Amino acid sequence: MPAEPIRYFDRTSRTVKTEQIYGESWLRFAYENPAGRLFVWLLVRRAIFSKWYGWRMNIGAGHDAGGTFIQLVQMLCGGNNSAARILPFITKYNLDVDEFAKSAFDYKTFNEFFYRALKPEARPISAGARVAVFPADGRHLAMPNVDTAEGFYVKGAKFSLSELLGDQALAEKFAGGAMLISRLCPVDYHRFHFPVAGVPDESRLINGWLYSVSPVALRRNVRYLVENKRELTLVESAEFGTVAILEVGATNVGSIKQGYVPGRAVAKGDEKGLFAFGGSCVITLFQRGRIRFEADLVKSSAEQIELYAKMGDRLGEAP
Structure with a gap:
């Protein structure tokens, strides 16, 4: 039986492609x-x-x-x-x-x-104070309401916010919120950036394993996302409220390296850190009612097809 290919929708070319x-x-x-x-x-x-x-x-x-x-x-x-x-x-x-x-x-x-740097002009940042951008190059899935989302990567699969965040009180703060999963392949640019302007706190380590985050693995067990080692940062944003950013480690990711200064205001698109070798993943959480995702992202996600977009591209807008 032939292996099931991994397909995604490329925002730039407006075509469905098969991942190498x-x-x-x-x-x-x-x-x-x-x-x-x-x-x-x-x-x-x-x-x-x-x-x-x-x-x-x-x-x-x-x-x-x-x-x-x-x-x-x-x-x-x-x-x-x-x-x-x-x-x-x-x-x-x-x-x-x-x-x-x-x-x-x-x-x-x-x-x-x-983990090479790119020329600044290679990743222009979408303008507008009320516009959020993708935090990384990659293949993205969106859940406009994380409480009702299920079946992403594998039919019927769910996991709880408290497991993902490692904090029940924080999970309640994001109940009914929106979630973006940004999956980076080894071929991608592996620095991650702030999707919104605001003031970030110090990142917190949530220890765990280092399973692959490829759909090949996640189709077997989506819970790898809550079992893997990850780092959590909260950003206080005037336009988007509290935004949670999690960098998720994966097999062969040597390390997650943060490069920002906690407590110092950042601009949208500022570099946050980098992943050393390996595929990896960034999860971004918004509170209920604080973002409206772009239509193409919502459509492809509803069809269980990841959308390929680059860091700095438009993710959504504060209502």
Whole structure:
């Protein structure tokens, strides 16, 4: 039986596309095969596996890894220069090098390339104080009312806000609110930004596992979103009230790195932080009645098709 493809709606071209899945054969074995799922449970979901893979992606040319044994391990793992993977990756996934803040030849490791900065003009920010923007490049699903939403990624599946936020009182604050799930693939720009202007508090770690957040995995168990390690930030916005932003870790995500100053006002579109190597996810929560999502996002989400849009594109508007 052929594997079910992952399709999404591209906002720019207005067409449905099929996703090129990075590491597809491994991913499908891990989550669609009983032996693979056992391997995920025993090792892959654990932080040590992602730390090991992140370490591999941080190895540069001429890097002294600290001894003959480690160098032997590097050789067995495919060499000791992760930067050699960069140009083939760019070619295979047709990345636009004109967007990069520096030349593709200037990255010393694959991880440095992975969380690359872009030129400011590559991601213009939609104007308007009452307009919210997508926090990251990626494939997005929206739930205008999280209390009644179910069946996203897998039919009949639900999870509670208290599980997601790790705080019952905070969950009550967002009851009946709107939720956006922004899924980043390894081929995407991996810095995340503030979707609204406001004042952010200090991020809080909610510890957990590191399952994949690809639909290949989420179609098996959408609860990975509430079981994975994640960081929570609350932003107080004049136009949108309290907005919750969660960066969700995933398999092979070396780390979530915050780059903002808690308590200091931010503008819409300001950089918040970055994900080191791996696919990952950003979840944005709005309080009840504080946002009206764009029509194309609502339509595609109702059809269980993710909408591809870039950071800075229009997400919705305060009523």
